[in-house]
Amino acid sequence: MKRGxxxxxSNSGGPPKSRLKHSxxxxxxxxxxxxxxxxxxxxxxxxxxxxxxxxxPIIHLKKLNNWIKSVLIQLYxxxxxxxxxxxxxxxxxxxxWDKAKVGYYVGVDxxxxxxxxxxxxxxxxxxxxxxxxxxxxxxRLICGDCYEIRLDKVLADDAPFDVCSCQFALHYSWSTEKxxxxxxxxxxxxxxxxxxxxxxxxxxxVIIRKLRASDGLSFGNSVYWIRFDxxxxxxxxxxxxxxxxxxxxxxxxxxxxxxWIVPVDVFKALADEYDLELVFAKNAHDFVHEYLKKPxxxxxxxxxxxxxxxxxxxxxxxxEWEVAYLYLAFALRKRGQPERGQVNGRRDKAKMHISKDDIxxx
Numbered sequence: 001m002k003r004g005x006x007x008x009x010s011n012s013g014g015p016p017k018s019r020l021k022h023s024x025x026x027x028x029x030x031x032x033x034x035x036x037x038x039x040x041x042x043x044x045x046x047x048x049x050x051x052x053x054x055x056x057p058i059i060h061l062k063k064l065n066n067w068i069k070s071v072l073i074q075l076y077x078x079x080x081x082x083x084x085x086x087x088x089x090x091x092x093x094x095x096x097w098d099k100a101k102v103g104y105y106v107g108v109d110x111x112x113x114x115x116x117x118x119x120x121x122x123x124x125x126x127x128x129x130x131x132x133x134x135x136x137x138x139x140r141l142i143c144g145d146c147y148e149i150r151l152d153k154v155l156a157d158d159a160p161f162d163v164c165s166c167q168f169a170l171h172y173s174w175s176t177e178k179x180x181x182x183x184x185x186x187x188x189x190x191x192x193x194x195x196x197x198x199x200x201x202x203x204x205x206v207i208i209r210k211l212r213a214s215d216g217l218s219f220g221n222s223v224y225w226i227r228f229d230x231x232x233x234x235x236x237x238x239x240x241x242x243x244x245x246x247x248x249x250x251x252x253x254x255x256x257x258x259x260w261i262v263p264v265d266v267f268k269a270l271a272d273e274y275d276l277e278l279v280f281a282k283n284a285h286d287f288v289h290e291y292l293k294k295p296x297x298x299x300x301x302x303x304x305x306x307x308x309x310x311x312x313x314x315x316x317x318x319x320e321w322e323v324a325y326l327y328l329a330f331a332l333r334k335r336g337q338p339e340r341g342q343v344n345g346r347r348d349k350a351k352m353h354i355s356k357d358d359i360x361x362x
């Protein structure tokens with residue numbers, strides 16, 4: 001791996017245009033062990049104290065990511081909305097949803113340790129949240145693989161949802177076509193017509209450009225590296241096989257596990273099959289430049305401190321900014337108009353304080 005890599009764009013904009021084949025199989029390369037490895041990785045990560053968090057080598061990148069997620073939530077969430085948070089992790093976005101004054105929340109994650117941390121965070125029992133006021137919305141937590149199980153059956157009484165969110169995690173469904181389809185089918189089945197699916201994920205075009213510009217099969221800088229297996233020595237990708245393109249991703253103090261390429265054109269086409277219309281997909285750099293033109297989001301950036309603030313003059317490093325370039329933000333809208341007088345589900349399984357027994361495990 002070459003340290004300090006900046007990468008000049010290659011002549012290619014990424015994987016070739018996809019011609020989707022609707023194979024019910026296509027899972028030959030799928031391994032439950034790989035998915036479990038990802039779950040175990042996130043499960044094992046402990047909640048950091050404020051001091052530990054602030055000393056992270058990517059602290060400003062984390063703050064920038066929080067700003068991007070906050071902007072997405074503010075753009076597409078209204079007071080009282082019901083929210084489905086797929087791959088909710090340790091509940092890092094709970095405060096964002098609370099500030100948006102949502103009315104109901106369901107979090108789903110495959111990692112048991114993450115769901116338990118989310119529970120303690122919601123209850124205010126985590127060490128770094130002990131002085132925090134109670135959250136204003138009732139919540140429900142589910143431990144299970146949302147890229148495998150049919151959530152419309154599990155959440156029949158909770159649907160429809162106004163907003164679905166999947167932050168920095170949708171690419172884990174792209175290990176097979178079957179899993180990618182299940183992820184989008186779950187979103188479509190549970191969103192109300194006119195509802196919005198928001199999220200963040202790696203930008204396939206950028207990753208492939210950087211791969212092709214590198215001397216070998218790996219690239220990175222002082223805080224991250226990406227490595228592709230030998231099968232991609234030619235650095236070419238078949239348009240007939242857009243699923244299961246795996247690489248190893250390491251990001252200091254954050255990620256160290258396999259991930260999968262999500263070609264944006266394939267993502268758009270597949271989502272369209274499930275009545276999810278792409279509103280936008282913007283690289284994180286473009287997203288930041290666009291929304292930093294709006295005063296309210298400039299103020300949010302200042303408060304989060306991603307670019308430094310009055311107390312902390314440090315700011316996002318060039319290497320952290322390069323990592324941000326690896327990602328994009330997206331929004332999709334469920335086709336149709338909300339039915340008049342549509343009544344939400346009973347939602348009687350939601351709690352204002354969640355016990356271990358309240359967590360549904362699938």
